[in-house]
Amino acid sequence: xxxxxxLELFATGPKVINLxxxxxxxxxxxxxxxxxxxxxxxxxxxxxxxxxxxxSLQGSDGGVLPEIATANEEAVSRLLAAKPMLxxxxxxxxxxxxxxxxxxxxxxxxxxxxxxxxPTRGAVMGALVFEGLAETPEQAATLAASxxxxxxxxxxxxxxxxxxGVISASMSVWIVENTAFGNRAYCxxxxxxxxxxxxxxxxxxxxxxxxxxxxxxxxxxxxxxxRAGSLDLRSLIAQALQMGDEGxxxxxxxxxxxxxxxxxxxxxxxxxxxxxxxxxRFIDSNDHFFLNLSMPACKAALDPCRGIKDSxxxxxxxxxxxxxxxxxxxxxxxxxxxxxxxxxGLYLPGFSAADAAPDxxxxxxxxxxxxGGFAMAAAPAIVQFVGGNASQALSFTRKMxxxxxxxxxxxxxxxxxxxxxxxxxxxxxxxxxxxxxxVNTGIAHHxxxxxxxxxxxxxxxxxxxxxxxxxxxxxxxxxx
Amino acid sequence: xxxxxxLELFATGPKVINLxxxxxxxxxxxxxxxxxxxxxxxxxxxxxxxxxxxxSLQGSDGGVLPEIATANEEAVSRLLAAKPMLxxxxxxxxxxxxxxxxxxxxxxxxxxxxxxxxPTRGAVMGALVFEGLAETPEQAATLAASxxxxxxxxxxxxxxxxxxGVISASMSVWIVENTAFGNRAYCxxxxxxxxxxxxxxxxxxxxxxxxxxxxxxxxxxxxxxxRAGSLDLRSLIAQALQMGDEGxxxxxxxxxxxxxxxxxxxxxxxxxxxxxxxxxRFIDSNDHFFLNLSMPACKAALDPCRGIKDSxxxxxxxxxxxxxxxxxxxxxxxxxxxxxxxxxGLYLPGFSAADAAPDxxxxxxxxxxxxGGFAMAAAPAIVQFVGGNASQALSFTRKMxxxxxxxxxxxxxxxxxxxxxxxxxxxxxxxxxxxxxxVNTGIAHHxxxxxxxxxxxxxxxxxxxxxxxxxxxxxxxxxx
Numbered sequence: 016x017x018x019x020x021x022l023e024l025f026a027t028g029p030k031v032i033n034l035x036x037x038x039x040x041x042x043x044x045x046x047x048x049x050x051x052x053x054x055x056x057x058x059x060x061x062x063x064x065x066x067x068x069x070x071s072l073q074g075s076d077g078g079v080l081p082e083i084a085t086a087n088e089e090a091v092s093r094l095l096a097a098k099p100m101l102x103x104x105x106x107x108x109x110x111x112x113x114x115x116x117x118x119x120x121x122x123x124x125x126x127x128x129x130x131x132x133x134p135t136r137g138a139v140m141g142a143l144v145f146e147g148l149a150e151t152p153e154q155a156a157t158l159a160a161s162x163x164x165x166x167x168x169x170x171x172x173x174x175x176x177x178x179x180g181v182i183s184a185s186m187s188v189w190i191v192e193n194t195a196f197g198n199r200a201y202c203x204x205x206x207x208x209x210x211x212x213x214x215x216x217x218x219x220x221x222x223x224x225x226x227x228x229x230x231x232x233x234x235x236x237x238x239x240x241x242r243a244g245s246l247d248l249r250s251l252i253a254q255a256l257q258m259g260d261e262g263x264x265x266x267x268x269x270x271x272x273x274x275x276x277x278x279x280x281x282x283x284x285x286x287x288x289x290x291x292x293x294x295x296r297f298i299d300s301n302d303h304f305f306l307n308l309s310m311p312a313c314k315a316a317l318d319p320c321r322g323i324k325d326s327x328x329x330x331x332x333x334x335x336x337x338x339x340x341x342x343x344x345x346x347x348x349x350x351x352x353x354x355x356x357x358x359x360g361l362y363l364p365g366f367s368a369a370d371a372a373p374d375x376x377x378x379x380x381x382x383x384x385x386x387g388g389f390a391m392a393a394a395p396a397i398v399q400f401v402g403g404n405a406s407q408a409l410s411f412t413r414k415m416x417x418x419x420x421x422x423x424x425x426x427x428x429x430x431x432x433x434x435x436x437x438x439x440x441x442x443x444x445x446x447x448x449x450x451x452x453x454v455n456t457g458i459a460h461h462x463x464x465x466x467x468x469x470x471x472x473x474x475x476x477x478x479x480x481x482x483x484x485x486x487x488x489x490x491x492x493x494x495x
Numbered sequence: 496x497x498x499x500x501x502l503e504l505f506a507t508g509p510k511v512i513n514l515x516x517x518x519x520x521x522x523x524x525x526x527x528x529x530x531x532x533x534x535x536x537x538x539x540x541x542x543x544x545x546x547x548x549x550x551s552l553q554g555s556d557g558g559v560l561p562e563i564a565t566a567n568e569e570a571v572s573r574l575l576a577a578k579p580m581l582x583x584x585x586x587x588x589x590x591x592x593x594x595x596x597x598x599x600x601x602x603x604x605x606x607x608x609x610x611x612x613x614p615t616r617g618a619v620m621g622a623l624v625f626e627g628l629a630e631t632p633e634q635a636a637t638l639a640a641s642x643x644x645x646x647x648x649x650x651x652x653x654x655x656x657x658x659x660g661v662i663s664a665s666m667s668v669w670i671v672e673n674t675a676f677g678n679r680a681y682c683x684x685x686x687x688x689x690x691x692x693x694x695x696x697x698x699x700x701x702x703x704x705x706x707x708x709x710x711x712x713x714x715x716x717x718x719x720x721x722r723a724g725s726l727d728l729r730s731l732i733a734q735a736l737q738m739g740d741e742g743x744x745x746x747x748x749x750x751x752x753x754x755x756x757x758x759x760x761x762x763x764x765x766x767x768x769x770x771x772x773x774x775x776r777f778i779d780s781n782d783h784f785f786l787n788l789s790m791p792a793c794k795a796a797l798d799p800c801r802g803i804k805d806s807x808x809x810x811x812x813x814x815x816x817x818x819x820x821x822x823x824x825x826x827x828x829x830x831x832x833x834x835x836x837x838x839x840g841l842y843l844p845g846f847s848a849a850d851a852a853p854d855x856x857x858x859x860x861x862x863x864x865x866x867g868g869f870a871m872a873a874a875p876a877i878v879q880f881v882g883g884n885a886s887q888a889l890s891f892t893r894k895m896x897x898x899x900x901x902x903x904x905x906x907x908x909x910x911x912x913x914x915x916x917x918x919x920x921x922x923x924x925x926x927x928x929x930x931x932x933x934v935n936t937g938i939a940h941h942x943x944x945x946x947x948x949x950x951x952x953x954x955x956x957x958x959x960x961x962x963x964x965x966x967x968x969x970x971x972x973x974x975x
Binding site: 254257258259260267268271272274275276278279280281282283288291292295296299395396398399404405406429430431432433 | 740747748754758761763772875911912913
C-alpha cells in the first residue's frame, strides 16, 4: 500500500467485504466500519471427500462430464414432456401390483414396524381396523408387530401417499396416466384436515369417513370421471399456479377447478341427490383435495426418468417420519437416507413444537417435480399457512434455480414475469452449493391416533444428497 | 462556486438532477453527463385556477380543511363497512324503481340516442328486439330514435351494467344487498365473451342466448340461491384477490368459488339433469361470470357514501362510449364528464385499434371501490389479457396509494405482504398529483352489432376530476 493510500485509509476509514462468518461483519459494524457481508460458504462445505467426488465428475474444461450433462438433459426433458392425465379410480387391490389383503403401503423409504414413527403406526393401525383385520387399534398394533403384515413404500408400487401415506387393499386410488410415456401412478383420495388417517388418527370419526369415501365418494367420482373422459392434470396445475396455488400445501384453486370440471358430470351420477350434494360438499370443504392429484401427477411425471444411466437428477424425495430418503435417476432402486428433520411451522390451537412428529410423507414429490416449495412465488398467500412472508415466497423459488437443471416449460409463475418453476434437482448442485430443496409440509402429532397439529417449512438433511453423490461416483467408477 | 470546486467540476464532469421534462435529461445523457431524471410535475399541472381551488380547501396548517377530512373519513369508513350479500335474482321490471316496458337503462352518464356510441346503440337495438318491441334491429333503431323510448343511466336506478350496460324490463338481475346499510344494487347476468349484447352485438346467437338465460339459467340460479340462502360477496372477493383475480377483468377464481358454492344446491333444482348440466357448463365456460357480481357488490358498497356533505371522495366513475363521467360523495346527483378516451390494449385476432369504440361501461365501479385496476398487484396473470408485465401490475397498485384515502381493510394483496388495496379516490389528490385512476377494461367494436374486439388499460380524462374539484369549491363557497 502506498503512503498516499495509507493516509486515505486513516482519513476515510476502511471499507470491508466480509466473506463467510457473519459474526466478523457484526464486530466490524459495531466499531463503525462500513461492511458488506457476503453469505459465502466453501463448496461442499469444504469437505475434502465431497470436493474430490465433485472434481471426479468434472471434464478437462471444468464443466460437468459430457455423459452426465447428456444424461441430465435427457432426464429433465422426459420430466418436462410428461402429460399426467387423471383417467380413473379403482381399488388398490385390483390396480397396484403386489397388493394383497395383508400388505400395507406407506410413505417414504422402507421402514420396519419397530422403527416406524407415531403417525405412520397410527395410520397402519387404522388401516388394519378399516380392513377388518383387527377390531381395535390395540389388536391392530399387535398384528402389525407380529410379522404377519407386509410393509413397503408406496414408491415401490408406482404410488405416493401424503403424510403417513398408508394404502391398504380395499382403499380406492386415483389412476393417473402419463400419456407421453404410458406409465401410471396411484394415490388415495384426500380425507380433509384434522383427525384423519394420513396424520395418524384412527378414531371412529376417521373410520366412518373412510367407509363413506368407499361407499359414496369413490363410486360417485368414478362415474363422473368416466363420463368426463379424463382430466388433464398438467393443465390444471399450470392454471392453478396462476391462481395462487403452489400444488403442495395450497390447492384451493386446483380443487376449485376440479369441482368446475366434475360438477356437470356428478349431476348424472346414479345416486340420490342428497348423496351427490354430500360429495360436492365434501370436496368443497377441503382445499387439500387436489393434493392427492398433484402428487400422483408429479410421481407419474418423474417415473420415466428412473434408470437413466449417468444422470444425477433426483427422481424421488420421501419421508416416513423416521427417515428422509432420496433416489437418483441413475440408481433408482437405492434410497439414500438420513434422520427425518423437524419442521419449522405454525401450529393449530392447542398444539406446539413439542407435539410434532419429524418430517413425514411422499408429498415432497411435488418439490421433486418443480412445484410445491419450488413454486412458492406463485402462492404468496401460503405464508399464512406455513409461516414466513410474501417476499420470502419469491426468494425461495429464486434460490431453487441454484440447484435445478431447468425452468419448467408449462408451470409458469406470473409474479416472476411468467418464468417457469425451477425443476429437476441436481444432486451435484445441492452438494456443491449446500443449498437444500425448500419443502413446505403438514405436521403430524408424534403419537399415533391424534392427527394434524400444524404446517410449516422443512430443510431436507443434506446427508441424503451427500450419500447419493458419493454412491453415484462409486457406481460410475465401478462401471468404467 | 470556489475555484477548487470549479476545477473539480472540469475534472469529474457535472452530475445533474433533472426535474420535469425528460428531454433535457436525454440531451445531457447524449453528451455523456450523469443524469438522474425525476418525474416531477407541478401540482395541478401548474394551472392557476386549480391551484387556487386546492388552496381554498386548505386550513391554516397546510392540511385539508377539518370538515373535509372528517367527511372523507366518514365516506371511506362507510365504504369499508359495507357488507354486500348476493340475496337473490328477479326481473328488472319487478325490482328496479321506475322500470317500465319502454325504459332502457344503459352504462355511464346520461346520453341521448343521437350521441350514443355504436356498442350502446347496438345493445339498445338488441334489447328492443329481445323485448318484442321491434322485429328487426333496423326497426329497433327507428323506434329508439323516435323519442318513444326512455333512456337513463343504470346508476340512476341502483344498478350497474358492464360495457353497454343495457338493462330492459324483462331481463333478470342479481339482487345484491349491502346488509350493513340496507341498500341494494342490481346487475344483469353475464353472457360470456365475444358476440354478446353488452359489447353491442344483436344477432340471432345473442337473442337465443338471452332467451335461454331467462328460461333456464336465471330460474335455476334463483332456485339454487334460495336454497343456499345468500352468498357473502365481500368474502368471495377477498378470497379471489388471494387467488389471482382483481375483480374486474380477471374473475376466474371468484367464478370458480361461486360454482363451488352453488353446485351443491343446483343439484336440487327442479329442472331436467341436462338443463342443470347446461347451466354449470355455461358458467364454467365464462370466467367473467363473476364480473356481474363484483360490480353490484362495489355499487352497493359505494352508494351509502352518496350525500356526505364536504366529502371529496369519488362514488362513481362510469362511461357510455361517448362520455366518461365522475360523481362525488358530496354532490352525488351531478356528473362531471369529458369525452371517453380510447383504450390501449390487446386485440382479438382479426381486429385492431381502428375497430375500437372509446371506453365504455359501468365496470369501472370496481376501481372506484378499490379493486380492478387498483388490485392488479393481486392478479399479475391479467397482463396476458390486458397487456403489460407483472412488475407493472405491482406498480399500478402502488401508484394508486397517491390518490386514495385508505388501504382496504378486507381486500388484501398477498404479494404486497397483505397490505389492503388502495381505496376511496380523493378528487383533490387526483387533481393535485395529476395521477388518474388505473382502469382495465374490455374493448367493444365501434359499430353496432359486432361485439368484443379486445381488452386493455385506459386512463380516465383528468378533465372530469378537475371539473368535479371546481364544482366542489363553488358548492362549498355557496353553502358558506
